[in-house]
Amino acid sequence: MTGSLSAIDLSVRYETPHGAVHALRHVDIEAHPGEVIGIVGESGCGKSTLVTALANLLPANARIDGSISYNGVDLAKLDAHHQRLLRGDEIALVSQDPMTAFNPVLTIGDQLVDFQHHRKDLGRAQKRARIAAMLGRVGIADAERRMNSYPHELSGGMRQRVAIAASLLTDPGLLIADEPTTALDVTMEAQIIHLLRELRRDYNGIIIVVSHHLGVIAELCDRVYVMYAGEVVEGGEVDAIFHDARHPYTQALLACDPARFHERLDRLPTIPGSLPNLTQPPMGCVYAPRCDRAFAPCGSVAPPLVKLSASHVARCHAVTP
């Protein structure tokens, strides 16, 4: 089954002994079958919170407001049983550290058989044949032998390939890859990006890729949401974001991206300042304290979402349509 996904006015706060952390505030996003969506922003801006909410896997101290719907169904209105079914079979999350996806004491083959529990029509031998084919598809050579390996016997890059294979075996309509290349070296990163590009060709569900690396987003995605301090500050087609960024934060991120520099720099430029304290988010624009274009209303009035084209939006007082 494939369907569209939307989050409307989605806010998430984490209750902690030091007060509530407002990790996500009034976020609207949408994704349609066949699209690859990128979520980008610096560490702590709420990327993982957003995708964990979409996958319905938030921790117990999280409180959620707003709505998420998938294939026309409001996830909050599903009972626990159906939420679990959706999470396991329809929505798959590939995490930054693929080791966490596997049980260290079971072979890869045995675990991948379990990932197909929804395929009641298949016997064990058929499931193993499907695994071998899927491992081949994600570029694991000698798949039959690899099925007898334990997770620690595989390299980081191979584990990430197996994690992607495991997710695809569940036939998900929504595949979320949360920083899929962060734990890998540059060569492995390039290979996993190549693999995801190949997969997108014959996958007709939605892929969401989270990264703080603009190069990864540019290579893979159709549309991008740029996040800052729990908000989506700009969104649009990948070309609009990379060639006509309008929000000062997006412009600063692009200016800091090492991939744009052809020479090796001893010190990368950084955006001066730091993220605001999310237990007390600023009253006005969240980026105002770091913004070199801030003027009178920015410190006190939350900016509107300015529509720049059918799909390009930016949340900024200084941006005009």
Ligand SMILES: Nc1ncnc2c1ncn2[C@@H]1O[C@H](COP(=O)(O)OP(=O)(O)OP(=O)(O)O)[C@@H](O)[C@H]1O
């Ligand atoms: N379980 C939790 N309890 C309390 N605060 C949390 C919890 N999980 C995340 N946070 C806080 O929520 C904010 C957003 O975190 P989140 O992990 O979503 O950001 P991120 O952009 O994915 O960061 P990174 O790139 O470092 O993974 C941060 O301030 C973080 O410290």
